[in-house]
Amino acid sequence: MEYAIETFSLTKIFADWWGRNRVVAVDDLNLKIRTNEVYGFLGPNGSGKTTTLKMLLGLLHPTKGKALVLEGDATDPQISSRIGFLPEESYLYKYLTARETLDFYGQLFKLPAKVRKMRIEALLDMVGLKAVANRTVGTFSKGMARRIGLAQALINDPQLLILDEPTTGLDPIGTRQIKDLIIELAKRGKTVLLCSHLLADVEDVCDRIAILYGGRIQAEGSVRDLLRHSDKTEIVTGRLSPATLEKIKQTLADDHTEYTIGSPLDKLETFFINIVARAQQQAVPTSGAESGTQISEFLSAKTDERARREAILNQLVSASPSDEQAANTDTQNVQPQPVPATSADENLLNRLTEQVDSKPVTTQPTKAKPQPAKSDQPDKSILDELTGRPSPDKKNAHPGDSANA
Amino acid sequence: MRSIWAVAVNTLKQALRLKIAAVFIVLLLVLLPVMGLKMTGDGTLKGRMQAFVSYGLSLTTLLLALLTIFTAAYTLTSDVKDKQVYTVLTKPIRRFQFVLGKLFGVILLDAALLTLFSVIIYSITILLPTLLHADNDQIAQVRNEFFTARASLTPAEPDISEELDKAYNKLKQDGEVPAGVDENPVTRNNYRNELARRIGLRKRAAVVGEELLWEFNNVKPKDPNQELFIRFKYDVAVNPQDLSIYSRWGIGDLRQLRLGTSIETPLYSLERKDLIRTFREFAVPADAVAGDGYLALAFLNDPLNDTVVIFPLEDGLELLYKADTFTANFIRAALLIFVRLVFLAAFAVFAGSFLSFPVAILLCLSVFGMANMSGYIGESYHAVGVQPSGLYSYFLKPLIMLLPEFDQISPSKFLVPARLFSWSSLGWLSFTTICLKALPLAIMSLLIFTYREIAKVIV
Numbered sequence: 087m088e089y090a091i092e093t094f095s096l097t098k099i100f101a102d103w104w105g106r107n108r109v110v111a112v113d114d115l116n117l118k119i120r121t122n123e124v125y126g127f128l129g130p131n132g133s134g135k136t137t138t139l140k141m142l143l144g145l146l147h148p149t150k151g152k153a154l155v156l157e158g159d160a161t162d163p164q165i166s167s168r169i170g171f172l173p174e175e176s177y178l179y180k181y182l183t184a185r186e187t188l189d190f191y192g193q194l195f196k197l198p199a200k201v202r203k204m205r206i207e208a209l210l211d212m213v214g215l216k217a218v219a220n221r222t223v224g225t226f227s228k229g230m231a232r233r234i235g236l237a238q239a240l241i242n243d244p245q246l247l248i249l250d251e252p253t254t255g256l257d258p259i260g261t262r263q264i265k266d267l268i269i270e271l272a273k274r275g276k277t278v279l280l281c282s283h284l285l286a287d288v289e290d291v292c293d294r295i296a297i298l299y300g301g302r303i304q305a306e307g308s309v310r311d312l313l314r315h316s317d318k319t320e321i322v323t324g325r326l327s328p329a330t331l332e333k334i335k336q337t338l339a340d341d342h343t344e345y346t347i348g349s350p351l352d353k354l355e356t357f358f359i360n361i362v363a364r365a366q367q368q369a370v371p372t373s374g375a376e377s378g379t380q381i382s383e384f385l386s387a388k389t390d391e392r393a394r395r396e397a398i399l400n401q402l403v404s405a406s407p408s409d410e411q412a413a414n415t416d417t418q419n420v421q422p423q424p425v426p427a428t429s430a431d432e433n434l435l436n437r438l439t440e441q442v443d444s445k446p447v448t449t450q451p452t453k454a455k456p457q458p459a460k461s462d463q464p465d466k467s468i469l470d471e472l473t474g475r476p477s478p479d480k481k482n483a484h485p486g487d488s489a490n491a
Numbered sequence: 492m493r494s495i496w497a498v499a500v501n502t503l504k505q506a507l508r509l510k511i512a513a514v515f516i517v518l519l520l521v522l523l524p525v526m527g528l529k530m531t532g533d534g535t536l537k538g539r540m541q542a543f544v545s546y547g548l549s550l551t552t553l554l555l556a557l558l559t560i561f562t563a564a565y566t567l568t569s570d571v572k573d574k575q576v577y578t579v580l581t582k583p584i585r586r587f588q589f590v591l592g593k594l595f596g597v598i599l600l601d602a603a604l605l606t607l608f609s610v611i612i613y614s615i616t617i618l619l620p621t622l623l624h625a626d627n628d629q630i631a632q633v634r635n636e637f638f639t640a641r642a643s644l645t646p647a648e649p650d651i652s653e654e655l656d657k658a659y660n661k662l663k664q665d666g667e668v669p670a671g672v673d674e675n676p677v678t679r680n681n682y683r684n685e686l687a688r689r690i691g692l693r694k695r696a697a698v699v700g701e702e703l704l705w706e707f708n709n710v711k712p713k714d715p716n717q718e719l720f721i722r723f724k725y726d727v728a729v730n731p732q733d734l735s736i737y738s739r740w741g742i743g744d745l746r747q748l749r750l751g752t753s754i755e756t757p758l759y760s761l762e763r764k765d766l767i768r769t770f771r772e773f774a775v776p777a778d779a780v781a782g783d784g785y786l787a788l789a790f791l792n793d794p795l796n797d798t799v800v801i802f803p804l805e806d807g808l809e810l811l812y813k814a815d816t817f818t819a820n821f822i823r824a825a826l827l828i829f830v831r832l833v834f835l836a837a838f839a840v841f842a843g844s845f846l847s848f849p850v851a852i853l854l855c856l857s858v859f860g861m862a863n864m865s866g867y868i869g870e871s872y873h874a875v876g877v878q879p880s881g882l883y884s885y886f887l888k889p890l891i892m893l894l895p896e897f898d899q900i901s902p903s904k905f906l907v908p909a910r911l912f913s914w915s916s917l918g919w920l921s922f923t924t925i926c927l928k929a930l931p932l933a934i935m936s937l938l939i940f941t942y943r944e945i946a947k948v949i950v
Contacts, residue, residue: 143581145946163583171581177574179501181508193497194582222508238578 087157090246090277091119091142095151098137098301111137113301114151119279124272126292126309127281134301135281136174139250143171156246167195170244174251174281176235180224184215184234187223188241195242202241209237214260228255236264247271250281258358265291289313322350494584498592499599506562506600515558519608523547527615528622536629537637540619545903547612552828552902555604559832560855563597563839567940568848576945587937594840594933601832609825613818635774640911641720642814646705651690658690659683696728696801697792704745705788705808712777712812719777720811721788722908725767728799736800737793738763740773744781745789756781762793770806777812786810814911823917824902830921834895835859837929837936844936845943858894865896895924 096115099108112134119125129135140146142153144161158165178187185206192202210216213233218226223234232255239247249268253261268278268291282288288295289309296306305312326334331347338345506512526547532538567590570576580586620630659682662668672678697703712719725736743758759779765771780786788810792800802808838858842851861868868891872883900920905912 140577140946143577145577145580146944160581161585163585166581167583169581171578173574173577175574177577179505179575181505182501186504190497190501191578191582194494194579194584196493196583235578242582 087121089118090121090156091117091279092154093117093151096138096141096148096153097150098141098146099149111301112141115303119277121277122272122275124268124278124280124291124293126288126295127279127298128283128285128288128295129298130283133298135298136250139248139281167242168245170239170242170247172235172239172249172252176231178223178231178234181222183220183222184210185219187234188237191238192241205241209240213237229257229260232256233260245276247276247278249278253284253287258355259362261287262355262359495588495592495595498589499596502566502593502596503600505566511561512558512600515554516604519551519554522550523608523611524615527619536620536623536625537633540616540633540637541907543619544612544616545907548824548902551608551612555601555832556835556859559597559601559835560839560852560859562600563836564843564848564851564855566593566596567840567843568851571945580945586941590840590844590937590940594836597836598833601829601836605825605829605832613821637909638817639813639909640815640817640820641811641909642911644707644710644810646808649694651687654690655683655687658686692801695804695807696799697790698799699792699796700794701792703790707786707810709784710780710786710810710812711784712780713814715778717777717813718774719779720772720774722770722772722809722811724770724803724806725765726801726803727767731796731798734767735764736767737795738765739791739793741789742775743779743787744785745787820906820912823912823914824906826917827902827920830924831895831897834924834929837932841932841936844940861891862894862897864898865891865894866898893928895928
């Protein structure tokens with residue numbers, strides 16, 4: 087199967103009651119989303135993203151053209167049993183509890199009771215709602231509802247995941263988790279169609295993107311190709327002595343090249359995650375969602391053998407996407423960047439960082455340590471690695487350790 | 492099937508947790524016992540019980556019907572409006588399964604609640620004599636006239652066509668038929684109908700000193716030791732002074748008298764004085780019935796009266812005998828209500844499959860109202876006696892025929908007079924209501940929902 091989603095001249099025209107005032111929502115769209123690709127669907131409000139998704143899923147009938155999803159019709163139970171869909175808002179039954187909600191959707195997939203139960207617990211754990219699993223969804227905040235929405239989209243371990251603005255209403259940790267999850271799922275061979283107007287989300291995870299406007303694709307290609315400035319070069323190094331810096335400036339001046347020099351900024355996202363992770367280590371109580379612990383096992387591994395193989399692979403590759411995010415750069419050679427307290431050219435954000443945490447706030451230190459090959463624990467969360475937060479069993483064994491960290 | 496079941500259970504949870512059902516349940520749980528203890532009817536124990544069963548079942552039917560309409564219309568329309576269908580219908584479930592699940596959910600709710608309230612009404616009814624410390628006479632009356640299911644036989648309408656032809660021809664010969672009536676088929680028909688009505692009336696009327704005879708075949712009482720009941724109502728030409736009629740009745744196999752053979756089954760005769768225009772009832776032992784199920788009834792307009800006595804066509808005279816138990820009859824009454832709720836559920840789901848909630852509710856309530864007044868609407872047109880207009884003939888009448896006629900047979904109609912509502916009647920009613928009326932609606936709603944666009948137009 088080359089393409090997970092393929093559309094042929096897909097067109098949707100909305101007419102009024104009398105058939106007049108036609109609005110072309112999607113215009114002759116030819117999408118080709120490859121299997122095992124993370125595809126970003128971008129566009130301003132009203133550009134036809136959601137309409138396209140609804141046509142893919144059979145919720146709207148195309149005016150013209152055809153859509154193939156997993157080489158078939160998405161309304162066919164054979165096909166839809168392999169699709170996970172998260173709509174633009176989590177449209178849930180408000181009177182069901184979180185657990186009942188997942189159970190209901192699990193039953194629609196005809197999952198055996200045992201599998202259903204196992205997956206529900208794993209997913210609740212993953213989206214961090216285990217503690218509130220018996221509360222009705224109607225009492226949930228938007229972000230919590232979003233988490234349940236995500237869990238229902240994953241209950242069938244889908245081959246194709248269609249996410250319509252998955253991060254709306256989520257806190258930065260949840261957003262980061264979803265992004266990590268998408269990357270993780272892509273590694274397991276799943277295809278993800280991500281529809282969003284939050285450019286940062288798309289940029290971080292997508293292999294290819296399409297920008298939609300007026301129902302037509304205006305640009306399509308890999309993120310890197312679309313964003314690369316081929317006439318510019320960026321070098322990131324460790325802290326340089328004034329002498330070295332002067333030398334470089336001199337060289338560049340000799341070369342008559344325009345340049346700017348400064349310290350790279352951390353992303354606010356990373357900073358935020360560090361702060362919350364520390365609060366969690368200090369066991370500050372919360373009534374909301376907790377950060378999930380790990381990507382659910384059934385999503386990440388099918389068999390023990392595969393799990394073991396992938397665990398090693400995991401540890402080798404798990405940090406590379408984070409590198410890119412942390413450094414916000416096109417290059418791969420990011421190095422640890424400890425920032426001394428006396429640094430002269432710091433901005434406000436960096437000063438704040440120093441006050442709350444003497445440790446460097448980039449993601450590197452955790453990753454840079456050699457990792458012991460723990461073949462029986464393949465699914466250590468990227469988030470945990472990122473933040474240095476111990477896994478729950480560790481936390482239970484030595485509650486004091488983490489607090490002192 | 493599993494997906495249908497999952498949707499059905501979900502619908503059930505919705506109805507129970509959104510407190511729609513709770514309001515109705517609490518209302519009934521409070522009202523039924525209060526009705527049981529406070530309703531007096533005509534003051535006798537039988538009257539109280541009749542009033543309680545009648546009003547209790549009617550109230551339950553009404554509230555459950557409303558609940559069914561609201562739940563069934565809400566469950567589908569709200570899923571579309573609040574867009575839960577986006578997540579549900581993108582799962583491996585066919586749309587028809589989704590609609591069927593909704594329908595089954597509502598039917599399950601109905602079945603559960605109807606069972607609950609039927610049991611409550613039944614228990615209160617059974618316990619009422621004890622609770623009210625009724626005396627033995629009243630208990631005996633209730634046992635004979637209320638806690639039973641009596642089959643009803645009405646006299647066969649005599650064939651008067653020959654007599655009618657004879658009378659008409661005679662009138663024609665005598666030149667008494669108005670000019671022009673015989674030439675036009677419509678006027679001739681009207682004239683003959685009027686003539687037939689008069690002949691029929693004459694057959695049901697007895698002048699002073701005259702006797703009327705009714706013959707019944709197929710009288711099959713369960714047990715010859717039980718009693719037969721004769722229920723009747725008098726109409727009179729002139730009101731007697733004390734509004735009462737003196738009568739003599741003869742009951743039994745009257746062929747034995749005519750043929751002068753030996754008497755094998757007993758013959759009973761009695762004298763009575765009864766109010767006019769009121770249902771009256773008396774009992775005779777069931778051994779009066781001949782071995783072949785034949786029974787004759789003779790009525791004599793006593794010379795003490797000074798008026799013609801007429802037995803009305805519809806409910807002038809009935810022969811009743813115990814054919815089944817009250818419990819069995821009550822169960823059939825509950826099933827009858829259930830069949831109606833199933834129809835309403837199918838109709839409300841049908842309305843919800845393409846309409847918004849308020850419009851669907853409006854449509855369902857109109858249909859419910861019409862189904863409850865179908866007889867009245869039809870009668871009102873016939874009573875006027877004019878040629879029905881096109882609106883009635885081509886719109887109202889077919890519509891009434893498409894809808895179930897809830898007012899034709901209602902549980903209180905047979906439970907109050909302790910009349911047998913047989914399994915075959917229930918079966919036929921269920922067949923017409925569910926298979927002929929509800930099923931096409933259900934199929935239509937499945938088709939509409941399968942082919943309609945679910946998502947709203949958002950550009």
